[in-house]
Structures are given as structure tokens and as C-alpha cells.
Amino acid sequence: MLHPEVHPDPTVAYRVAARSGPAQPTPDAVATLHPLGLDDVRLDPAGLLGQWQARNAAATLPHCVAQLREGGALDNLRRLRGDGDVGAFTGMWFSDSDVYKTLEAAAWELARPQPGTELRDFLESTVALLAQVQDADGYLNSYVMTERPDRRWQELHWSHELYCAGHLFQAAVATARVGLGDLLETVARRLADLLLDRFGPDGVEAVCGHPEVETALVELYRTTGHRPYLDLARRFVDLRGRGLLNAERFGPVYLQDHVPVRDAEEVAGHAVRQLYLLAGVVDVAVETGDASLLAAARRLWDSAYLTKTYVTGAHGSRHRDEAYGDPYELPPDRAYAETCAAVASFQWNWRMLLADGAHRYADEMERVLYNAVAGSTALDGTHFFYSNPLQLRTGHDGSDEDAPGQRMPWYACACCPPNLARLMASVQAYTATGDAEGLQLHLYAAGTLHATVHGRAVRITVRTGYPWSGRVEVTVRAESTEPWTLALRVPGWCQDYRIEADGADVTVGDGYLRLTRDWSSSTPVTLELAMPPRLVAAHPYVDAVRGCLALMRGPLVYCLEQADLPPGTRLEDVRLDPASPMGTTALPGGPPDAVALTVGGTVARPGPAGLYRAGATSPDGPSDQVTLSAVPYFLWGNRDPGPMRVWIPVDTATAPTGGRPHPGGPGSTGGPAPIG
Structure with missing residues (x-):
């Protein structure tokens, strides 16, 4: 449909239909995927x-x-x-x-x-x-x-x-x-x-x-x-x-x-x-x-x-x-x-x-x-x-x-x-695109999607608590009985997943699950993306964070904030115990269903004073065991101003078998302080 409010122009070969989004390649563009219309996706x-x-x-x-x-x-x-x-x-x-x-x-x-x-x-x-x-x-x-x-x-x-x-x-x-x-x-x-x-x-x-x-x-x-x-x-x-x-x-x-x-x-x-x-x-x-x-x-x-x-x-x-x-x-x-x-x-x-x-x-x-x-x-x-x-x-x-x-x-x-x-x-x-084969979901968000595939209307409903939950429930209803392909992205961070898609021919390639079938009946699809907490190390050439690890869960990066440390603790004295079990807990004051992480660590008592020390290493003083609470990076700074860090130094004295307290055990901070 031509845009009704643009005056005729003899040089025009193509006009984008009204209600398209911010970036809309023309039909003649050398593009693999095309965006859906601006109104085609409604977020819950x-x-x-x-x-x-x-x-x-x-x-x-x-x-x-x-x-x-x-x-x-x-x-x-x-x-x-x-x-x-x-x-x-x-x-x-x-x-x-x-x-x-x-x-x-x-x-x-x-x-x-x-x-x-x-x-x-x-x-x-x-x-x-x-x-x-x-x-x-x-x-x-x-x-x-x-x-x-x-x-x-x-x-x-x-x-x-x-x-x-x-x-x-x-x-x-x-x-x-x-x-x-x-x-x-x-x-x-x-x-x-x-x-x-x-x-x-x-x-x-x-x-x-x-x-x-x-x-x-x-x-x-x-x-x-x-x-x-x-x-x-x-x-x-x-x-x-x-x-x-x-x-x-x-x-x-x-x-x-x-x-x-x-x-x-x-x-x-x-x-x-x-x-x-x-x-x-x-x-x-x-x-x-x-x-x-x-x-x-x-x-x-x-x-x-x-x-x-x-x-x-x-x-x-x-x-x-x-x-x-x-x-x-x-x-x-x-x-x-x-x-x-x-x-x-x-x-x-x-x-x-x-x-x-x-x-x-x-x-x-x-x-x-x-x-x-x-x-x-x-x-x-x-x-x-x-x-x-x-x-x-x-x-x-x-x-x-x-x-x-x-x-x-x-x-x-x-x-x-x-x-x-x-x-x-x-x-x-x-969040989504289309091509000659069907539709692709790239960013998982609760909401509804309306599109046209092979000239016939399609409605997709997405129910998910993403990124707090890895469960994505998709219900598809199409007017046509002609088979087409729904592609679901498996994020690069995900190491394990489960798909339920009765009656669909499922193939995997380039990070997408491609489900092909007749979608004319109201068809449920469930994708479960495993979302355990994980430790991430930087490339060894990133000298600034050598000897440190970051905490992640799903697509979210986590950080430590001063507000979640025991009173009198300085964030620079905190060390991460990589052998400690990692857990999840609710994050009070954050968005609904927000998840914080817990992991074992130590708080080192400052060693000898002085900016530099003699010797091959600069050892910390004696340390106390503690359970650390980490909040999503995107939520940092919503409490009183204070220190924060994403990359956490590793406790080099930690034995492979651990011995540190489990989350919630002795030395726990009692969970994250309320956000906001």
C-alpha cells in the first residue's frame, strides 16, 4: 500500500507501506530476512x-x-x-x-x-x-x-x-x-x-x-x-x-x-x-x-x-x-x-x-x-x-x-x-522477522505477533518469564494448511535445551531450531532453555581482568554491590570461590520474578600496609568465608551510591573440593538487599 500522505514523485519505484518500523529494507534489497510491521508485535x-x-x-x-x-x-x-x-x-x-x-x-x-x-x-x-x-x-x-x-x-x-x-x-x-x-x-x-x-x-x-x-x-x-x-x-x-x-x-x-x-x-x-x-x-x-x-x-x-x-x-x-x-x-x-x-x-x-x-x-x-x-x-x-x-x-x-x-x-x-x-x-x-520460508523469533518477550505467511494470516502468542526463566511457550495459529517454518533462536550462551513441538519436523542449524508443519490448528510449542548460573572468564589477553571471573545467568551479567556485603566489608577485599556451589534467590524490590545469584567467597583482611610489597606475590591477610549475593548488572546503582564490580578476583587459596559455605549457610549475608 502506498503511503497516503506522500505526494506522487516520478522518480519513485517503490514505497514502504505505512506502519513499518524503524529499519525497513525495500523488497529489492539484498537481505536475508525482512522485519515485520510496526503493529505486528505487541508486548505484554x-x-x-x-x-x-x-x-x-x-x-x-x-x-x-x-x-x-x-x-x-x-x-x-x-x-x-x-x-x-x-x-x-x-x-x-x-x-x-x-x-x-x-x-x-x-x-x-x-x-x-x-x-x-x-x-x-x-x-x-x-x-x-x-x-x-x-x-x-x-x-x-x-x-x-x-x-x-x-x-x-x-x-x-x-x-x-x-x-x-x-x-x-x-x-x-x-x-x-x-x-x-x-x-x-x-x-x-x-x-x-x-x-x-x-x-x-x-x-x-x-x-x-x-x-x-x-x-x-x-x-x-x-x-x-x-x-x-x-x-x-x-x-x-x-x-x-x-x-x-x-x-x-x-x-x-x-x-x-x-x-x-x-x-x-x-x-x-x-x-x-x-x-x-x-x-x-x-x-x-x-x-x-x-x-x-x-x-x-x-x-x-x-x-x-x-x-x-x-x-x-x-x-x-x-x-x-x-x-x-x-x-x-x-x-x-x-x-x-x-x-x-x-x-x-x-x-x-x-x-x-x-x-x-x-x-x-x-x-x-x-x-x-x-x-x-x-x-x-x-x-x-x-x-x-x-x-x-x-x-x-x-x-x-x-x-x-x-x-x-x-x-x-x-x-x-x-x-x-x-x-x-x-x-x-x-x-x-x-523481536521477529520473516522470510520466504516462514517466521523467526529472535528476542523472547511475552506478547502477541500477527503476520502473513504465504498470503494468509498467522497469530503467535508468546508466554515467558524471560530472562528470569528459560521457558518459552509459543502458541501458533495459521489460517492456511500449507506448511511453513517457525525458527526459534537458541542463544549462544545456552548449552542445553529441550523442545516440545508435536507434529513438527525439527531441524537445527546456525543457532536456530526450525520447526516445519501445518500450523492451521492451535499448535503449542515449548522451548526450555537451561539457565543455570555460570562463571565466565575473559580471554587471557584482557590483562585488566586477569585472575577474575564474572557471574552470568541466561543473557544477564551480574555484579556485586556494596549494599549486599556484610557491614564493614570493603568490596576490594572480596574474593570469589569458584569451587563453591552457585544458587539463585529472589531479588526484593526488583522487577517481578527478578533473580539474584548466590555464591561462596571470602573477605580478606587487609595485609601489611603499603602500596607495594617485597616478594613474588602480594598475599592477602587472613580471610573470612562469606556467601556473596550478586544482582543483575542492569539493576546496579538503584540503591545508595557505592562500589560495584562485575569482574571478581578469584580466591587462589580455594581447594578444588571447596569447603566454603553453601549459599544460605554460615557467613551468608542473608540475601540481597532490596533494590529501589
Whole structure:
């Protein structure tokens, strides 16, 4: 169905149907899988993903709107209208992008029934404002237009002009796809056409210092069918690495301008810029059939996820330049691990999953979603981490917002909260896909799914307590008797599973169980994923955590917090007993059915004073046995500020047969303290 609010365009060969999600390849794209429609998946608010989406709607998104008003981002745009009550420009010079990301989040949220009108009022009034203040030639950037009008397009290494334009395009795509009128799309296309005039085939050779416009231009093409937008995205990708940016201040690696994409061997530089660029690279590759670009994306995926990604799925090991480090340079206490990088990783892996269909991309989506993304937001939905360390030391000075000791309501550079809002408002669109053979479930969440297979309607109901429980109950009902295949992902962390699917032909391959049968009767399928607690060790080249282990269960990474230690205990004195049995217990104050872990350990009494000691080793003093309680990493920091660590030093004196107390035995802390 053609989008009813897009004007006819003689260059259009294809239009995406209304109500599609954030990333929608065209039918001609070289992609293995295709997304379902935005409305095809409804999350159950009783499930964890559904809870997060509901919290996003009730708390995070309204909070973002309020901060845009109070912090001046909307006033920066109102200045262009000449409103007399508006003062000087305030905030970051790219604050327009925060407005656009919040608009996108509002559009995805408004695709569902809303109890009030506040969100719609915000969207409609802001879109009207943008239409009013846009220059006659289509240019729109509040900072440049008011503070540096003579420098338009002249400082692309730092101005974020194209970056802001990209987020405007994505907001316009969202409003168009959910049927909220064509005004924002008109604004976006006027700016996009200006980009074509300046940077198109016969125009200036240039790229943006902060990639993002590439993936946005592709999505604008997918929505409008206007091929020049795709061609411009490809041109921007091809111009990368030719030294077109002024790199004197930041350096070419930081700006992703140090090597052509097709020649790059490892991810490097500013992590968010690298990941956004690669999302655009995949979009361009699948729409143009460019095999060399897709090969480069696969090669850089190996670099990122085999040598430079934290166990939580986070990216960026250096505070300097918010950047990737060397291979295996993953210090837990100095992890920058920006929230926007986690969101960008999720987006890149989604595009790789659509392109290749390989389970490793869905595995990474799950890992980063349940750990790095989820951990960035407090339980109240209105406080956030910008950086996400895996260790907070005793005595940490959390006054610097670059490395706070607890989540903050907003940041001077406020890119992360609205980025989270737009992801969570549309997260249901990333759970399942389809292909010529049938449907695939990638992220397990309680809810319902409606799709069309072989031209006939299918309804799937999912009941699960995932990720607290590994039991996934799927009921399938199809109108047609023609057999088709339902694929269920077996996560890479899962070492044992059981499947019940009466009457189905079951095959296993590339991390998926493929069940083929006639689904015309109401057919139950039960997948049991074994989810015991487990210990995880890092590659020996990760020097920063040598001699340490991490605790995991299912897709969740766990951590120790000061709040769960015996009084007077310093977290740095805690050691893990790897021979001790591990157990589970309820987590009071956490989400329903939340699970904490228990494991034996020791608390060493400090040895001789002094920063350094003579000898081949630095032994601890005498130690006391204790049962340790670990909470999911994504829930850390919801109690009083205090030390935390994911990687726990191993008690080297532990005998293979143990001898430590069982969970709940002598020395137990009595279970985790209440969260929240």
C-alpha cells in the first residue's frame, strides 16, 4: 500500500507501506530476512520488555520532553521564530538532535493508543515550529542559523550539521510510517534536497565529522522511494577515509576519516561514530547490492565483537575521545561504554541480522539490550548513565558527569536519554522477522505477533518469564494448511535445551531450531532453555581482568554491590570461590520474578600496609568465608551510591573440593538487599 500522505514523485519505484518500523529494507534489497510491521508485535506489559516499554512511555519520554523545554533546546529553535521571551542560545551546539530523537520516540509511541494528548501536542507543536523556522532554501540548524550564519557547511568536522539533519530525517520517517501527517516529512525532504544540491554527484566532496546521516538518508529513501537519497548516502560512505575533514583538533581516527570503509581492518576511534557509520554501511550495502561493503561490515564486526566488546555488550574502552582501544584493551573501571554506543550496537546488529540472518547478530542484540542498554536507565525511568563502567571503586569521586557514581536526570551533552526513548518506544519491531520460508523469533518477550505467511494470516502468542526463566511457550495459529517454518533462536550462551513441538519436523542449524508443519490448528510449542548460573572468564589477553571471573545467568551479567556485603566489608577485599556451589534467590524490590545469584567467597583482611610489597606475590591477610549475593548488572546503582564490580578476583587459596559455605549457610549475608 502506498503511503497516503506522500505526494506522487516520478522518480519513485517503490514505497514502504505505512506502519513499518524503524529499519525497513525495500523488497529489492539484498537481505536475508525482512522485519515485520510496526503493529505486528505487541508486548505484554507483564513481561520485562513490555515493562520497559511501558516505563519508557510513562516516565522516560515525558521526562525528555520536559528537559527539552526546561533546558533550552526548544527555545533555541524558537529564537529563529523571533519569540521575545527567549534568551541566548543555550546548551550543546547540536541540541537540535535531542529534539529530533524525542520526536522520533514520540512518533513510535503514538503508534499505540494514548490515554492523553500531551505527547501528540508536543509532536504537533514542535513539527509546526520546525516548519516555521526552516530557511527558504531548506536549511535548518538553530546553532548555525543564529550563532554562525556565515559558516554554514564550513566546519563539518565539528558542527554536527549533517548529524542533526540525519536525526531529523529519522524523525520524519517515523511520523510518516505511523501516519502522523506529512509536514515533518516535507521539512525533512526540503533539507535533504538541499544536501543533494550541495553534496550530490556534481557537488562538494565532504562528509560529516559525526556519521549518522548515512543510515538516515537510506531510510528516507526507503520511505519516499526517491533514489537520489540512497545515492547520496552511498557517496558519503565512499568519501570516508579520504582526509576530507579538518582533523587538526580531533584527529582522523576520531572522525572516522582515517581509512576508506572497504579497506578498514578494525573498529577504531569514537565508538558511537564508528557504530553509526557501520549501520549506514550495511543499509547502503543491502540496498545497492554492494558485496564489498557488506564484506567490510562483517570484517569489522569480527574486530568489534571478538576483541573490543565488554561482557555487557558495551563499546568504548577509553574516556579520551570516547573511543575504542587496542584489541583486548577492556579495563572495567575505566570503561567509557557510552549508552549511545550500546544503542548503536543494537542498531548495527539488527541490520546485520537482516542482511545475513546469522544468529550471532541476534545474540549481540540480546546481550547489549539486557545489560548495557538496560543498565543505563534507573528503575524510575528518569535517571540515566552516560558512561557505563563495569567497576566502581571505593572512594570513587562521582561528581564528574563524565563518570558519575549514580545515574543523573540529564546531561550537558544529552544525547543518551532521547536515544534510549526512541529505541524503547519501537523495541517490539526488533523481536521477529520473516522470510520466504516462514517466521523467526529472535528476542523472547511475552506478547502477541500477527503476520502473513504465504498470503494468509498467522497469530503467535508468546508466554515467558524471560530472562528470569528459560521457558518459552509459543502458541501458533495459521489460517492456511500449507506448511511453513517457525525458527526459534537458541542463544549462544545456552548449552542445553529441550523442545516440545508435536507434529513438527525439527531441524537445527546456525543457532536456530526450525520447526516445519501445518500450523492451521492451535499448535503449542515449548522451548526450555537451561539457565543455570555460570562463571565466565575473559580471554587471557584482557590483562585488566586477569585472575577474575564474572557471574552470568541466561543473557544477564551480574555484579556485586556494596549494599549486599556484610557491614564493614570493603568490596576490594572480596574474593570469589569458584569451587563453591552457585544458587539463585529472589531479588526484593526488583522487577517481578527478578533473580539474584548466590555464591561462596571470602573477605580478606587487609595485609601489611603499603602500596607495594617485597616478594613474588602480594598475599592477602587472613580471610573470612562469606556467601556473596550478586544482582543483575542492569539493576546496579538503584540503591545508595557505592562500589560495584562485575569482574571478581578469584580466591587462589580455594581447594578444588571447596569447603566454603553453601549459599544460605554460615557467613551468608542473608540475601540481597532490596533494590529501589
